[in-house]
Amino acid sequence: MASKTKLEGQNTAPPAHLAVRGIHKRFGGVHALRDVDFEVARGEVMALVGDNGAGKSTLMKVLAGAYGADEGAFFMDDKPVTLSSPNDASGLGIQIVYQDLALCENLDVAANLSLGDEPVKAGWRFLPRLLRPLDALEMEVKAREAIDKLQVRTLQSVRAKVEGLSGGQRQAIAIARAVGTESTVVMLDEPTAALGVAQTRQVLEVVKRLRETNHAVVYISHNMRDIFEVADRITVLRHGGNVATYTTADTTPDAIVVAMTRGLDDEGAGNAA
Numbered sequence: 001m002a003s004k005t006k007l008e009g010q011n012t013a014p015p016a017h018l019a020v021r022g023i024h025k026r027f028g029g030v031h032a033l034r035d036v037d038f039e040v041a042r043g044e045v046m047a048l049v050g051d052n053g054a055g056k057s058t059l060m061k062v063l064a065g066a067y068g069a070d071e072g073a074f075f076m077d078d079k080p081v082t083l084s085s086p087n088d089a090s091g092l093g094i095q096i097v098y099q100d101l102a103l104c105e106n107l108d109v110a111a112n113l114s115l116g117d118e119p120v121k122a123g124w125r126f127l128p129r130l131l132r133p134l135d136a137l138e139m140e141v142k143a144r145e146a147i148d149k150l151q152v153r154t155l156q157s158v159r160a161k162v163e164g165l166s167g168g169q170r171q172a173i174a175i176a177r178a179v180g181t182e183s184t185v186v187m188l189d190e191p192t193a194a195l196g197v198a199q200t201r202q203v204l205e206v207v208k209r210l211r212e213t214n215h216a217v218v219y220i221s222h223n224m225r226d227i228f229e230v231a232d233r234i235t236v237l238r239h240g241g242n243v244a245t246y247t248t249a250d251t252t253p254d255a256i257v258v259a260m261t262r263g264l265d266d267e268g269a270g271n272a273a
């Protein structure tokens with residue numbers, strides 16, 4: 001029943017940019033993902049929801065190449081691809097923004113945005129990389145561009161240190177860093193979990209901006225209000241398996257909560273699209 005519903009939904013779905021089929025992932029005796037199908041299109045926000053332990057973070061890490069899948073197939077624009085490391089994933093334009101963000105507190109925004117790819121002043125390239133003077137101006141210009149692209153309005157200066165920023169601003173910086181590379185898929189794991197109302201709003205605006213710039217966005221959240229504000233579709237996982245994929249406009253928060261907690265019961269948990 002559940003899998004039939006899932007297939008029906010795919011008839012009306014936009015063409016997948018990233019798709020996985022039949023993913024299994026085991027951690028010792030824990031079968032964390034069981035035959036999971038998942039897809040996201042460009043210009044779409046796909047929410048990934050489920051109770052604690054449902055397998056959301058594991059699926060996202062598999063999609064980012066951080067965990068190898070035990071079984072399953074990956075496709076980019078319908079072409080089979082292999083994905084066995086985070087490098088493979090970023091080479092394919094897949095970026096993940098982890099829950100802990102992994103920003104350097106003591107560095108400023110510009111430095112955080114160019115970590116690992118710092119611009120060096122012209123004329124010093126004869127020196128070993130670590131000894132070359134950084135081009136602070138270019139770093140700043142690039143950071144400003146990345147921030148402006150996402151229309152993060154509250155950030156005064158890219159020279160501000162991360163330790164002085166709000167949670168929402170940090171989240172925006174981490175997203176800008178993921179997008180700064182040539183990414184087409186951006187995955188966010190509970191980006192608003194630790195944020196208040198105003199900062200959540202700011203992050204949701206950035207997520208919408210990612211959609212406008214034609215990214216395929218995967219958005220993990222527990223918050224039905226956020227999901228119903230930003231997601232085009234919703235994939236529900238339960239106990240490591242698919243329940244169904246819903247079109248947000250055709251379902252309700254109550255139906256999603258039922259699908260998360262009970263799966264599809266006899267009546268069907270409402271409008272699986």
Ligand SMILES: Nc1ncnc2c1ncn2[C@@H]1O[C@H](COP(=O)(O)OP(=O)(O)O)[C@@H](O)[C@H]1O
Pocket residue numbers: 027030032050051052053054055056057058059
């Ligand atoms: N690194 C790991 N080692 C062992 N078990 C893990 C690991 N990561 C996740 N799990 C298990 O896999 C299941 C799914 O976890 P997770 O993907 O974190 O769920 P969610 O993000 O939906 O809360 C859970 O039972 C969890 O305990």
Ligand SMILES: [Mg+2]
Pocket residue numbers: 056057058
């Ligand atoms: Mg998780």
